[in-house]
Amino acid sequence: MIDMDVVTLARLQFAATAMYHFLFVPLTLGLSFLLAIMESVYVMTGREIWRRMTMFWGTLFGINFAMGVATGVVMEFQFGMDWAYYSHYVGDIFGAPLAIEGLMAFFLEATxxxxxxxxxxxxxxxxxxxxxxLVAFGANFSALWILIANGWMQNPVGATFNPETMRMEIANFSDILFNTVAQAKFVHTVSAGYVTGAVFVMGVSAWFLLRGRHAEFAKRSMVVAASFGLAGALSAVVLGDESGYLATENQKMKVAGMESMWHTEPAPAAINVIAIPDQAQRRNTYELQIPYLLGIIATRSLDTPVDGIMNLYENAKERIKSGMIAYAALQKVRADKNDAEARSLFDANWKNLGYGLLLKKIRPDVENATEEQIQQAANETIPEVWVLFWGFRIMVAIGFYFIAFFAVAFWVASRHELGKWRWMLWGALATLPLPWIAVEMGWLIAEFGRQPWIIEGVLPTFYAASSLTVTDLIISLAFFVIVYSTLAVIEVFLLLHTIKKGPAERDPLEDPIGGAKVLPMAAAAQPEL
Structure with missing residues (x-):
């Protein structure tokens, strides 16, 4: 039987390391393109102030990049350490994009x-x-392969189960590469990174202006960040909507949980703006709705219903029964490879084998499960609704706030009044933590909302864990928390130290506007100069 304490600790350890790591990733993505934009202006204009901007923000980028690498390397080793059966079961598929990311993207980017x-x-x-x-493209290229791997976990296409090897194997790599879920996750994630980088530059620059330091440097930085951030914020919201639309096709239970929608409603369904979910009674004790809006957003139509949690629960029971047939047929195929009838039965039901494996948490002989045990397994497919519902709304609210924030910042910048509106500067400082809250909520929804699956509909999370002891995981979890917390403190210290020090002092011969050098009078008197 499965030791659920081991599974819980393994999940907690992976969640802690992943969310620590993702504190650094979005800033790397955003700053990399801002650096490229700033240096492009320097090359086109020759103004040294743009070179100093590139070097200063580049230093902050380098600190963050180093911490991202230090925390990210551990992630790939955790698959073998804490999730050994997962690595065995889907290693042929999941390992390919990770290997490509390491060889083609990470080392290229580091160079x-x-x-x-x-x-x-x-x-x-x-x-x-x-x-x-190339640094900017390399950072984004690295993220692409990671999100292709993660997108496959959300929508496992291009693969099939081989009963002889007891593994999932690649059937069509192009389907994995061009997985619509992976592509939508990629563009949404990098857009969120661009917003994070822009907010960071806005906040630090606002701090300089409030303290009366490096005014021209800060104003130029804010102009770039405001325009880049507005484009990123608009993209993040639009592309997030696309990601949600795809989830209505591939992860219906996640969408139902995000909307606290317990029962299927006539199309188009109303959206719950506010709701208080009651998980035990499987209903909402309070809800404030806008008619028709969910159906239009989720399905982009007026006549397509959005499945409710209880309807999906009933569907899960039927898939579990099909999975039981697949599991029983698989045992016969393994005992006799020439059993054509068993193989035919397995081929007809193998896509529901993962649902049958949900019963392994209850009894070892899956094929003999009772109706009550089938219901118990189906209960596992219902997520913690309040976490998804409120996490999603926090993320969306922050996303729309960013659009308003950058629109105002862009308008103020276009009027050349960035140094005058102190409330705008204080607002930029107060906005600094919001991108990280939004991106962490996004990953919480993506990963927690997929439970009980480590691979959607294919492999239950509890079935994928390694055969470790609780003591092993407590020790390793404590170690990772201590090390990662230390790295986070070091990162914050280095960033603050670099920011307080500020950019390199302006060359005394540099024009105040950042243009041509001011020549000494003796030199200026010579016509040839």
Missing amino acids: FVGLFFFGWDRLSKVGHLIVTW
């Missing part, structure tokens, strides 16, 4: 990061600019 920092005096202006753009 160009080195050239970015050490190539200022060794490369031409254009050559260094190309390196900076």
Whole structure:
């Protein structure tokens, strides 16, 4: 029988390390493109102030990048350490994008990061600019392969189960590569990263202006961040809607949980703006609705229903029964590979094998489960609704706030009044933590909302864990929390130290507007200069 304490601790450990790691990822994605934009302006105008901007924000990028690498390397090793059966079951599929990410994206990105920092005096202006753009593309390319792997966990396409090897194997790699869920997650995630980078630059620059330091530097930084952030915020909301639309096709239970929708309503369904879910009674004790809106958003039609939790629960029971047939047929195929009848029965039901495996938490002989045990297993498919419902609304509310925030910032910047509106500067400072809250809520919804599946509909989470002891996991969890917390403190210290120090002092010959050098009078008197 499954030791659920081991599974819970393994889940907690992975959640802790993943969410720590994702504190650094979005800032890396956002700052990388902001650096490329700033250096492009420097190369086109020749104004040294843009070079100093690139170098200052590049230093902060480098600190964050190093911490992201330190926390990210552990993630891949955890699959083998805490999730050994998962690694066996889908290693052929999941390992491919991770390997490509490591070989083609991460090492490529790390190489160009080195050239970015050490190539200022060794490369031409254009050559260094190309390196900076390659750093930005490398960071995003790295995220692409990770999200292809994660997208497959949400929507396992292009793969089939082989009863001879007892593993999922690649049937069509292009389906995995162009998985619609993975592509939607990628563009939504990087857009969130762009917003994070823009908010970071806005907040730090606002701090400089409030303290009366580096005014021209800060104003230019805010102009770039305001325009880039507005585009990123609009993209994040639009692409997030696309990601949600795809979830209505592939992860119906997650969507029903996010909307606290217990029963299927006539199309188009109303949306719960506010609700108080009662998990025990499987209903909402209070709800404030807007008619028709959920049906229009979720299905983009007026006549397509959105499945409710209880309807999906009933569907899960039927899939569990089909999974029982697949499991029983699989045992016969393994005993006799030439049993054509058993193989035919398995082929007809194998897509529900994962649902049958839900019964392993209850009894070892899946094929003999009772109706009560089937209902008990189906209960596992219902998520904690209040977590998804409120987590989703926090994320969405922050997303719309960013659109308003950057729209105002862009308007103020276009009027050249960034230094005058102190309330805008204080607002930028107060906004600093919001991107991280939003992205962590997004990952909580994506991963927690997929439970009880480590791979949607294919492999239950509890079935994928390694055969470790509770003591092993407590010790390793404590170790990771201590190490990651130490790294987080170091990151904050280094960032604050660099910010307090500020950008390099302006060259005394530099024009106040950041233009041509002011020449000494003796030199200026010579016509040839």
